[in-house]
Amino acid sequence: MENKKVIAAMSGGVDSSAAAALLKENNYDVTGVTLRLFTNDDIQLDKSRTCCSLDDVEDARSAANKLDIDFYVFNFGERFRECVIDKFNRSYINGLTPNPCIDCNRFIKFGALLRKAEELGQDYIATGHYVRRRYDAETGKYQLLKGLDTTKDQSYVLYGMTQAQLSKTLFPVGEMTKSETRAIAERYGLINAHKPDSQDICFVPDGDYAGFIESYTGRNFPEGDFVDKDGKILGRHNGIIRYTVGQRKGLGIALGVPAYVIAKDVKNNRVVLGTNDDLFTDTAYAFDVNWISGKMPEKPVRVSARVRYNQKEQPATMYPVSEDEFKVVFDAPQRAITYGQAVVCYDGEIVLGGGTCCPEIM
Numbered sequence: 001m002e003n004k005k006v007i008a009a010m011s012g013g014v015d016s017s018a019a020a021a022l023l024k025e026n027n028y029d030v031t032g033v034t035l036r037l038f039t040n041d042d043i044q045l046d047k048s049r050t051c052c053s054l055d056d057v058e059d060a061r062s063a064a065n066k067l068d069i070d071f072y073v074f075n076f077g078e079r080f081r082e083c084v085i086d087k088f089n090r091s092y093i094n095g096l097t098p099n100p101c102i103d104c105n106r107f108i109k110f111g112a113l114l115r116k117a118e119e120l121g122q123d124y125i126a127t128g129h130y131v132r133r134r135y136d137a138e139t140g141k142y143q144l145l146k147g148l149d150t151t152k153d154q155s156y157v158l159y160g161m162t163q164a165q166l167s168k169t170l171f172p173v174g175e176m177t178k179s180e181t182r183a184i185a186e187r188y189g190l191i192n193a194h195k196p197d198s199q200d201i202c203f204v205p206d207g208d209y210a211g212f213i214e215s216y217t218g219r220n221f222p223e224g225d226f227v228d229k230d231g232k233i234l235g236r237h238n239g240i241i242r243y244t245v246g247q248r249k250g251l252g253i254a255l256g257v258p259a260y261v262i263a264k265d266v267k268n269n270r271v272v273l274g275t276n277d278d279l280f281t282d283t284a285y286a287f288d289v290n291w292i293s294g295k296m297p298e299k300p301v302r303v304s305a306r307v308r309y310n311q312k313e314q315p316a317t318m319y320p321v322s323e324d325e326f327k328v329v330f331d332a333p334q335r336a337i338t339y340g341q342a343v344v345c346y347d348g349e350i351v352l353g354g355g356t357c358c359p360e361i362m
Contacts, residue, residue, distance in 0.1 A: 210239060
């Protein structure tokens with residue numbers, strides 16, 4: 001009987017390299033693949049600098065050589081630009097605060113890469129995400145579960161996965177802790193065994209989102225008014241894309257009391273300031289919803305939910321509105337629910353689904 005064939009998506013980091021090692025240990029026929037998503041020119045990076053993605057490709061290639069597996073680089077730059085970078089820019093320009101990692105997983109890793117793997121006759125793809133999948137024989141459905149290492153759990157950014165994608169995807173490090181993952185990389189002598197985790201958005205390596213958007217789009221975003229909740233002008237801001245809900249630092253305005261961004265009025269180019277208390281609300285609305293089971297709940301469901309990546313889930317009730325919309329009412333008010341971020345619902349360790357935070361559904 002032939003071993004199952006799997007494409008291991010190798011980012012150059014330790015998690016995906018250890019995942020490839022585990023697959024080989026378990027007798028899969030493993031091919032390592034790194035995704036070339038952009039070049040220096042694509043992200044307006046000075047040509048004299050070595051783009052971080054090029055370093056990552058070489059780290060992944062080194063790991064594949066150590067593991068004695070075939071290695072290829074797939075160019076998904078055009079798809080990445082359309083589905084991730086362009087959407088990131090549009091979202092910020094329209095006053096949202098997006099999470100491009102969610103779109104990259106949805107459209108690139110578990111979209112374009114999975115289709116490519118199927119074209120090549122592969123049985124699975126695999127990634128280094130800290131999540132787990134489980135088949136529920138009673139329902140005939142796959143479930144997406146949080147990673148066992150709760151400090152590294154990445155289920156929040158994978159709520160967009162479908163049943164078809166889960167049936168063809170393996171998560172080898174989902175049952176492990178980060179220290180165990182690094183120990184595997186050490187055992188194989190991988191160059192990235194102690195490589196730090198990446199923190200910034202990959203195509204904005206310096207973290208200057210506004211500078212990237214202006215450089216990439218060729219647009220300048222003019223100054224406008226800081227206002228309070230009643231519309232009273234408090235001062236001038238430096239361009240609306242430079243601010244996000246919940247922000248306190250970098251406002252460049254002294255009001256005598258701590259001030260926070262509580263809303264953005266894109267139409268009138270205004271940034272609304274208020275107190276920390278103004279940031280709390282108990283209700284989040286979502287659109288562009290995905291249910292892991294493929295089916296919307298038919299009635300309100302008690303859930304735990306989070307509205308940002310690093311937040312601990314909070315008890316709430318989810319009210320389905322339509323196949324593409326839901327409302328979450330938290331038991332206690334939550335701080336800085338931000339349009340453009342995701343709200344993800346859980347039943348214990350099981351991911352039910354999620355969507356993009358938006359204003360009240362009409």
